Amino acid sequence: MDVVSDAVAAIRIGQPSSNRVRVGGNWCVRLPPYDGAGFHVVLEGGCWLLPDGGPPVSLGTGDVVLLPHGTGHVIADGPADAETVGRAVSFERWLAGTGPGRPPAGSRDVEMLCGKYRLDRSRTHPLMAELPEVVHLPNRVGSHAELRAAVDLLGHEVGAQRPGSCVAVPSLLDLLLVYMIRSWAAQGSGTWPNVLGDPVAADALRALHSDLAAPWTNDRLAAEAGVSRATLARRFTTLVGRPPMAYLTWWRLTFAATLLRDTRDPLAAIARRVGYSTPYAFSHAFSREFGTTPGQYRTVAAGAQ
Incomplete structure (x- = not known):
């Protein structure tokens, strides 16, 4: 084993979960604080992430964002103001109403993978504790090749109901978590990236x-x-x-x-x-x-x- 593998294995419990969602038009969705880690992968289009107490983050096609400490946040079609954020619908309502279908013709399509990991924080390795509230990994040519490959595989598997998907998807989500942490560490900002380097x-x-x-x-x-x-x-x-x-x-x-x-x-x-x-x-x-x-x-x- 190595430090990253051990650090992840020590706190991860249960199975990760994810949903593939497609939406268009004007929308604003709230995800409350969670005793785990959340993530979003933008497969098509663009949107905004507004973390509680943090600056807004613009997300484009191929971008990945990890919220390792379960920070509450809003995702929306644009940089919503406080009044709009206050009217954000819950993720559960949004998910139930969105479904896999196409949004109305002429609207701005956004397709995403939204998911979360169950974590036991009672004995967190300092590497995991050091992760920032929001880890944004933009889709740039030549960067994070393994992460990009995992995203592509997940994009094909989630919601497709292919044979073996019940095994493939959780395994790919576990791989995604490792690659997100590895990509953050490769950026070299923080104590533990310096340790590993x-x-x-x-x-x-x-x-x-x-x-x-x-x-x-x-x-x-x-x-x-x-x-x-x-x-x-x-x-x-x-x-x-x-x-x-x-x-x-x-x-x-x-x-x-x-x-x-x-x-x-x-x-x-x-x-x-x-x-x-x-x-x-x-x-x-x-x-x-x-x-x-x-x-x-x-x-x-x-x-x-």
Whole structure:
């Protein structure tokens, strides 16, 4: 595994959902704040996104926008004023009334994919926490090739009712989320894009995430990154915000929480998988980090899904 894959897997729960909608004329739709992440992909035409408390964003054909923290927002045919936004209809009403048909002749057509991801924010990786309220990825020639390919595939699958679409669409939506985050990181603005772009910190993180159960030490990790122990400690701590072994302990327990939530593996198996020699040692560390036992955490997490 790698940092982005692990960060996504730790918070994603359930199946993502999406709708393909087509609309024309004057329209203005509200999507309330959501305890997850929302996204829109403009397949044809253009529209505006007006996030709560943020500046309006113009979206054109091929543009992708991710709202990773579930920010409430309005999508509309134009940069609507406050009065128009106040009259926005709910997304559910709009969806029920739009359907797959064509809008009236002569109106401005807009076709979009609108969807959301269910997320468990109880143990969010700092990479995910750093994402801005709105991640706008414009459709530019030569940029985000993988994202463009995923958008094209989704555009063909969603609403088409093809054989196997029940498997293909959720998988493509998961891929879309990874590509949106990867595209944001590639823009290089923020702490974690800098972390992932630093050869020392990135190599160390890749090693830790690929083998959590290994008996890591600062010396062994420094050798993996090809630098001295002092250089690793300085670069890693400055960029990541905590020393390598402190990050390793935190991530081991965070990943263990994901396993407790998503699997029925026994405690002994989970302990071994995250680098603890005994269930007792694992339970002690887990309780210190989470303030509850692994068994109690599993019970509460199961009830929340």
